[in-house]
Amino acid sequence: MTTTERPDLSTAGLSAPGLAALSARLDRGETLPWSWYTDPTLADLENQRLFRRSWHYVGRTDQLDAPGRFFTCEVAGVPLVVVRDRELRLRALVNVCRHRGAQVVREDCGTRKTLQCFYHAWTYGLDGALRTVPRGEREQSLDKDRLGLLPASVETWGPFVFVHLDPDPPALAETLGELPTLLAEGGIDLSRMRFHSRVHYTVESNWKVAVENYLECYHCPVAHPGFSDVIDVSPDAYELTVRPTFASHRGQVREIPRTPGYPVQGPVVAGQYHLVWPSLKVNVNPGQPNLSFGPVYPAGPGRTTGYLDYFFGEDVDPEWIKAMFEFDNQVGAEDAVLVESVQRGMDCGAVDHGRLLLGSESTLQAFQRYLLDALGSSVDGKGVE
């Protein structure tokens, strides 16, 4: 049990004085309260202030390459359908029937000619407009023009489809910032990348624990021997960069790899790993052109789900892909053990916060600063009283 002074480190600390105290603590290298990683009541606030105010990667443009092609997804608890309409425009629509609330589209993906609800057959066009209501002619005041599926927003970057729950959000480019340039300079030509597979995973930790583990490589020499055999993870060689909307690592291949690992020679000379707030991972390993891309999401206070969509250059040898997956899977398995251990430590309640090593965990501190600012802001941008 710690014996330090215990100011208000509960979620009630979101009062203005509490925010100021937490901010000062972050500056000193102390972490956010660990109760924020265990408290089930925080999920609503995170949904409202982080996930519902962010762009989310949800799928690929090749899944939407013809009129009527669609996929469904869920963002911050809101079911969405993303569809190419008859005029070839991409639409993101709230997948909730305006009649009684059923999900209009229940399949994961496919091709539709209409968006017809399976409950009472209210029929929406691919643009979300309500076209017909069975028995609607018998109603006096049914205004179909006001009962279309609610719009969300959709934008694309290369093969990636992003959605935002706000129908009038800031441009996706503001969120991406320098990321497209960093990938291009790192040897990734998105126009020549081909989708390989989607890998789902679940870990028994709060989603923020998973993100924070991703954000630092201080643990790499200790916990990721395979990764550290390939990438130079020493503090002078491994670069961490905090940017306005994301944080980045860049790791050079060791001049003399300690073990063969996987074949790291190729046009991609460095690994780059980015976390776009709040929870999008973008990974490039050294070697042949490769990219994995995907979100983590809370699935309860102590559980995180996520997926990674893997892309490879069109000419990359399947044997190389297999070797890189082995490398990647090893790191993922090691990380699962780490974050689940951290969660147990937080859950026990014996220790109320941690202490960062700012020279090697500046990206983690930046994420916590982002969390504090976003969770502490109300709609008008002022602190919560």
Place this chain on the structure above:
Amino acid sequence: MTHVITDLCIGEKDASCVEECPVDCIYEGGDKMYIHPGECIDCGACAEVCPTGAATALRGLLPGEAAEQAAANSAFFTQILPGRSAPLGSPGGAGRLGPLTTDVPRETR
């Protein structure tokens, strides 16, 4: 009865409407499709997807044409069609009945 398949379907039978109909009330005749007037729930999905405009709400037609098309669709189920011994009645689903090779003779509409 609220939706019908007009004669624009003759020779087309694209049948996109059949996939969309949530109650399977669009029946296949020899030359065209027919909507069962008692089984149709008026959802409009057929009209939304029909490439020829043959599937349509009756209210979208001129009065005379509406009456004619309503009668033609209805007759498919109430008349004894050529080659059959009894009216189709209400089969409760086109999938159950399967496609037919007969139609309502024009002179009996």
